[in-house]
Amino acid sequence: MRTHQLVLQWIEDQLSSGELTLGGRLPAERSLAEQLHVSRTSVREAIRVMEAMGVVRAGVGSGPDAGTVVIADPTAALGSALRLHVATSHLPVKDIVETRVLLESWAASRAHPDAPALAEAASLLEQMENCSGTEEFLALDVRFHLALADAAGNAVVSAMMGSLREAIQAYAGRITGSLPDWDATAARLRAEHRGILAAIKDGDGGSASQLVADHIEGYYAEAGLGAGA
Known part of the structure; x- marks a missing residue:
């Protein structure tokens, strides 16, 4: 040693x-x-x-x-390692997307309707309604998804999602050029966000889980990144 x-x-x-x-x-x-x-x-x-x-x-x-x-900052090492591996193509975008679906659909199904993180999610939705520019929208979008994950109350899932934050925002931004109409996509994403948040607040974890999965996969499918891409 x-x-x-x-x-x-x-x-x-x-x-x-x-x-x-x-x-x-x-x-x-x-x-x-x-x-x-x-x-x-x-x-x-x-x-x-x-x-x-x-x-x-x-x-x-x-x-x-x-x-x-x-101190306790478990996202520091995870985030650095994931960003480096994504940058060197050791972790394909497809695998990151599948991991997002796995983590976020689980979190949505178990999110507490009265969790304080949902108030933050609602505030971020309001900011997304009025933001200008793709980069600002995507930054708010990632924060919205992290807030939903926090609402499940699982520290490990929150840490894993936090470590994915920059990687998610980076590759989500890279594929915006492949979208046929960003304004239409942004409007659809906002509507889907509202639906997910409403399902969680109504205590319908099953619907929230499916809505999150459809929401994540739909964005990449629209940009031409299907399951095998």
């Missing part, structure tokens, strides 16, 4: 045992290096890895923000 992996293993063990908790601070770099009999370079490398994973936040200098603090 490489020395920085020893540091990572120690941090994981401390988190698992409860010795380190959310908001807790890691020992100083020199102290941790001496404790684990590794170099300070190995400690710094391990902390950089953990920071990229969204597990810690490293502060410099002195004062209340100094030191390395345990």
